[in-house]
Amino acid sequence: MTNPESSKAVADFYEISGTAQQTVNGFNELKKTGSESDINQYVSDEKKAMTIAAAPTLRKIGGKMAEIKKAMKQIKDSDMPSDEKLRLNNELFNVFQTLAKQGVDVANQLGIR
Numbered sequence: 001m002t003n004p005e006s007s008k009a010v011a012d013f014y015e016i017s018g019t020a021q022q023t024v025n026g027f028n029e030l031k032k033t034g035s036e037s038d039i040n041q042y043v044s045d046e047k048k049a050m051t052i053a054a055a056p057t058l059r060k061i062g063g064k065m066a067e068i069k070k071a072m073k074q075i076k077d078s079d080m081p082s083d084e085k086l087r088l089n090n091e092l093f094n095v096f097q098t099l100a101k102q103g104v105d106v107a108n109q110l111g112i113r
Helices: 004-033 036-044 046-077 082-110
Strands: none
Touching (some): 046 082
16 A cells, blocks of 8 residues: 555656756756846746756656666566565665655755745
């Protein structure tokens, strides 16, 4: 059985991560096509500036989460005994949830959530 708070952390992390990527994409687009004043105005919004600063950390956490999901699938598809699959997947899922919580904590500490 999953912990509803952990599941919420995973959903929250993906939402925060997606928003961060959109903010970075907007910033990168302005760097290509916008004026210096447009760029300065964009980053003068403290939440956007903090989101841009947090994006690499969130990407790193998301990458680790993706690796865990891949490992869980490999375990599921393996020939190992069912009880071993369950044990390993539960361990990995706990790490997965912990990473999501860490990402949410980063967002909360920076005030971008």
